[in-house]
Amino acid sequence: MLKTPVTVPKLSGTASEAPTSKIPSPTIAKGEQTDGNKQGKPLIVSLENVKKTYNNGAVGLNCVNFELFQGDFKFVTGHSGSGKSTLLKLLYGAEQATYGDVIVNGINLNTLKGNALAMLRRRIGIVFQDYKLVPRRTVAENVALVLMAQGFTHKEIQRRLQPALKMVGLTHKANCFPEELSGGEQQRTSIARAIVNTPPLLLADEPTGNLDAENAWQVIKILKKLNSFGVTVLVTTHDEQMVRAANHPVIHLRDGYVV
Numbered sequence: 460m461l462k463t464p465v466t467v468p469k470l471s472g473t474a475s476e477a478p479t480s481k482i483p484s485p486t487i488a489k490g491e492q493t494d495g496n497k498q499g500k501p502l503i504v505s506l507e508n509v510k511k512t513y514n515n516g517a518v519g520l521n522c523v524n525f526e527l528f529q530g531d532f533k534f535v536t537g538h539s540g541s542g543k544s545t546l547l548k549l550l551y552g553a554e555q556a557t558y559g560d561v562i563v564n565g566i567n568l569n570t571l572k573g574n575a576l577a578m579l580r581r582r583i584g585i586v587f588q589d590y591k592l593v594p595r596r597t598v599a600e601n602v603a604l605v606l607m608a609q610g611f612t613h614k615e616i617q618r619r620l621q622p623a624l625k626m627v628g629l630t631h632k633a634n635c636f637p638e639e640l641s642g643g644e645q646q647r648t649s650i651a652r653a654i655v656n657t658p659p660l661l662l663a664d665e666p667t668g669n670l671d672a673e674n675a676w677q678v679i680k681i682l683k684k685l686n687s688f689g690v691t692v693l694v695t696t697h698d699e700q701m702v703r704a705a706n707h708p709v710i711h712l713r714d715g716y717v718v
């Protein structure tokens with residue numbers, strides 16, 4: 460396989476390190492702090508009477524009301540087809556609600572298009588079950604690409620890259636390609652990519668779905684640590700046992716309804 464030359468900062472190889480707490484705090488841009496009523500915390504996400512019907516008539520969500528306040532960590536559970544991914548897709552604008560309002564950081568996504576949607580997405584970190592790493596880019600490059608696309612300077616990229624990799628315990632794998640990583644390491648790379656621009660909201664769609672119990676728990680511990688720094692976290696999962704162990708509030712979906 461052709462391996463593109465490294466164009467992002469080379470990190471000195473270090474011993475494997477445990478995930479650490481040194482990462483810049485999430486920043487909430489002015490104007491994003493919307494009125495909240497949960498102990499005065501800003502409301503980050505609000506779904507009001509949301510229905511999503513796909514073009515083929517399939518109902519993804521029905522009559523969903525749901526709120527996330529700054530600093531919340533919530534799980535979304537439910538059987539296959541219950542609407543978990545639909546909920547997340549509505550929040551990052553991959554799908555639009557058929558009815559009702561989806562409000563993220565004070566912005567109604569129903570009215571958002573093009574550039575404005577792209578700008579909002581910069582304030583949301585997204586983690587997928589299948590990692591979605593670029594195969595011919597190293598760990599460091601995969602993480603840095605997000606910052607490059609947003610026009611960060613080389614110096615700023617360097618400043619942000621190292622804490623993000625350290626946070627997920629992958630400093631020593633910075634120059635490895637995805638094919639050289641375990642599934643857990645690939646998922647931790649995708650988390651580093653999601654948080655490197657310190658978004659205040661992190662959405663994770665089945666982030667542990669392809670991982671064994673040990674790696675799954677490592678991912679949850681990283682998400683918990685990010686949450687302890689103030690990142691608002693929403694995670695979909697099938698894994699009821701893990702949800703119990705993680706001990707955070709749960710929204711349960713059945714056939715598109717919150718139950």
Ligand SMILES: Nc1ncnc2c1ncn2[C@@H]1O[C@H](COP(=O)(O)OP(=O)(O)OP(=O)(O)O)[C@@H](O)[C@H]1O
Pocket residue numbers: 513514515517518519520537538539540541542543544545546
């Ligand atoms: N692009 C689409 N076009 C048509 N129907 C869709 C589409 N995406 C999802 N659906 C339907 O919407 C419903 C909810 O799907 P969704 O993917 O949100 O469920 P899920 O709980 O995430 O499932 P899983 O756990 O299997 O990923 C299902 O009936 C599904 O078939």
